[in-house]
Amino acid sequence: MIALASDHAGLPLKKEIMALLDDMKLEYKDYGTDSAASCDYAVFGQRAAKAVASGECERGILCCGTGIGISLAANKVRGIRCAVCSDCFSAKMSRQHNDANMLAMGARVVGGELARMMVEIWLTTEFEGGRHQRRVDQIMAIEGGADLG
Numbered sequence: 001m002i003a004l005a006s007d008h009a010g011l012p013l014k015k016e017i018m019a020l021l022d023d024m025k026l027e028y029k030d031y032g033t034d035s036a037a038s039c040d041y042a043v044f045g046q047r048a049a050k051a052v053a054s055g056e057c058e059r060g061i062l063c064c065g066t067g068i069g070i071s072l073a074a075n076k077v078r079g080i081r082c083a084v085c086s087d088c089f090s091a092k093m094s095r096q097h098n099d100a101n102m103l104a105m106g107a108r109v110v111g112g113e114l115a116r117m118m119v120e121i122w123l124t125t126e127f128e129g130g131r132h133q134r135r136v137d138q139i140m141a142i143e144g145g146a147d148l149g
Helices: 011-023 041-054 068-075 088-096 112-124 131-143
Strands: 002-006 028-030 059-064 082-084 102-106
Touching: 002 011, 002 041, 011 028, 011 059, 011 112, 041 059, 041 068, 041 102, 059 068, 059 112, 068 082, 068 102, 082 088, 088 112, 102 112
Parallel strands: 002 028, 002 059, 059 102, 082 102
Antiparallel strands: none
16 A cells, blocks of 8 residues: 655645556555645645554655655654655665655656656665665664764
8 A cells, every 4th residue: 555645736746646556556545635725745744654654554655846845744754764756766766775665756846757657666666675774774773863973
């Protein structure tokens, strides 16, 4: 199950992603918004991030105007590694090297076709583990309060 969320600016892009997930026959749950009325991205980003962190959803995809704000909100939820991406290479590397469990995109930054390509790559790319696992473990240790320095 994929968690989806957006603010008003990201809603059109989220709808594009829903269509792609339907085409891929992947289940998803929409954590809002479903309105074009101005709203706060942090509310919806947190809802979806909590679903991923709890295991209710395996991964999550977020959209706002730039992808930045909603990713920052999601990353405040313990256990979330949300990467904001605007190109296919970064989307792939966020999975392969960082084991990102959430992807954020900006509707004012990427168009529908590019977003669809990035989501498909992100969903089908596996984490490589190995030396990258040590680095992901370090990131998670920082989240737990460790001082790596």
